[in-house]
Amino acid sequence: MEISKKLFFIGSGNMAQAIISGLVQSKLVRPENIVCNDVVKDKLEAVAQKFAVAIAENKGEAIIGSDIIFLSVKPQNMPQVFEEIKHFVKKGAIIISIAAGITTKFIEDSIAKEVGVIRAMPNTPALVLEGTTALCKGRYVSDEQLIKAKTLFEAIGKAEILPEDKFDVITALSGSGPAYVFYLCELMQKAAEKLGLDAATAEKFAVQTIYGAGKMLDITKTPAAKLKEIVKSPNGTTEAALKHFEAQKLEEIVEKAMSEAVRRSKELSR
Numbered sequence: 001m002e003i004s005k006k007l008f009f010i011g012s013g014n015m016a017q018a019i020i021s022g023l024v025q026s027k028l029v030r031p032e033n034i035v036c037n038d039v040v041k042d043k044l045e046a047v048a049q050k051f052a053v054a055i056a057e058n059k060g061e062a063i064i065g066s067d068i069i070f071l072s073v074k075p076q077n078m079p080q081v082f083e084e085i086k087h088f089v090k091k092g093a094i095i096i097s098i099a100a101g102i103t104t105k106f107i108e109d110s111i112a113k114e115v116g117v118i119r120a121m122p123n124t125p126a127l128v129l130e131g132t133t134a135l136c137k138g139r140y141v142s143d144e145q146l147i148k149a150k151t152l153f154e155a156i157g158k159a160e161i162l163p164e165d166k167f168d169v170i171t172a173l174s175g176s177g178p179a180y181v182f183y184l185c186e187l188m189q190k191a192a193e194k195l196g197l198d199a200a201t202a203e204k205f206a207v208q209t210i211y212g213a214g215k216m217l218d219i220t221k222t223p224a225a226k227l228k229e230i231v232k233s234p235n236g237t238t239e240a241a242l243k244h245f246e247a248q249k250l251e252e253i254v255e256k257a258m259s260e261a262v263r264r265s266k267e268l269s270r
C-alpha cells in the first residue's frame with residue numbers, strides 16, 4: 001500500500017530521520033512526498049541526500065503544500081516553532097507531534113486555531129521498521145483521522161492508541177527504552193572484554209544475544225520472567241550472575257531510573 005499524502009517534517013534530527021527512513025523503506029510514502037525543514041542547513045542537505053526527500057527552508061510555504069505537519073524538534077524548541085508556523089497553519093490541518101511532554105492541549109492553545117493535533121511517542125527502532133509508537137488525539141481530530149495516523153506508524157513497527165495521561169510512562173518505557181537496551185549491550189561488551197574477549201568478538205556476541213533474546217520474546221510470546229527461568233540451570237552460571245543482580249537490587253535501580261524518566265517527562269510537560 002502507498003499513500004499520496006504530503007508529509008512535512010519540522011525538525012529533521014535523529015527521530016525524524018528514523019521515521020522517514022522507515023516510511024520510505026516500507027514504501028508507504030514516496031520520498032518525493034516528504035519535505036524536511038531544519039534550522040541547521042547542513043543537516044537538511046544531508047537528509048535530502050540520504051533519503052531523496054525534498055527540503056524547505058521556508059516553513060510557511062511548505063505548510064501550504066502539505067497534508068500532515070510533523071513536529072519533531074526538541075520539546076524546548078516547540079514554542080519557537082509555534083510562533084514560526086501558527087499564521088500558516090489552517091483550521092482543520094493535521095499536526096503530529098512527537099515531542100516528549102508536550103500535550104495536545106498546549107499545541108492547540110499555542111496554534112490558537114481548530115487544528116487537528118495528534119501526539120505520538122515513537123522510538124528509534126522505527127529506522128529498521130521495528131518501532132513502537134503510542135498515539136492519542138486532541139479535541140479537533142476524529143477517530144478516523146487518528147486511525148489513519150496510526151497506519152503511518154504501523155508501517156514502521158507496532159502502534160497503539162493510548163490515553164494521553166499514559167504518555168509520561170510510555171515515554172519512560174518505549175520512548176527511552178531502546179537506550180536502556182543499548183546501554184546494557186555496551187556494559188555486557190565492556191565486561192566481556194575485561195574478562196578476556198577481544199572487542200570485536202565481545203560486540204558480535206553481545207549484539208546477537210540481545211537480538212536473539214528480543215526475537216524470542218516476540219515469537220514465543222512467553223513472559224520474560226519465564227524465559228529467564230529457562231536459561232537458569234540450578235546452581236549454574238546464570239543463577240550466579242542473577243543472584244548478583246538481585247543482591248545489588250537491579251529491580252530498584254530500573255524502577256528508580258524509569259521514575260526519573262517519568263519525572264523529566266512531567267517536567268517538560270506543557
Ligand SMILES: NC(=O)C1=CN([C@@H]2O[C@H](COP(=O)(O)OP(=O)(O)OC[C@H]3O[C@@H](n4cnc5c(N)ncnc54)[C@H](O)[C@@H]3O)[C@@H](O)[C@H]2O)C=CC1
Binds near residue numbers: 040080123
Ligand atoms: N530520539 C528519540 O529516541 C526520540 C525522540 N523523541 C522526540 O523527538 C523530538 C526530536 O528528538 P531528536 O530527533 O532526538 O532530536 P534532534 O536534536 O536529533 O533533532 C531535532 C532537530 O530539530 C532542529 N530544530 C531545532 N529548532 C528548530 C526550528 N525552530 N525549526 C526547525 N528545526 C529545528 C534541530 O536542528 C535538530 O536537527 C524530541 O521532541 C523528542 O522528545 C520521541 C521519541 C524518541
Ligand SMILES: O=C(O)[C@@H]1CCC=N1
Binds near residue numbers: 100171175176
Ligand atoms: O530523551 C528524550 O527526551 C527523548 C524522548 C524519548 C526518547 N528520547
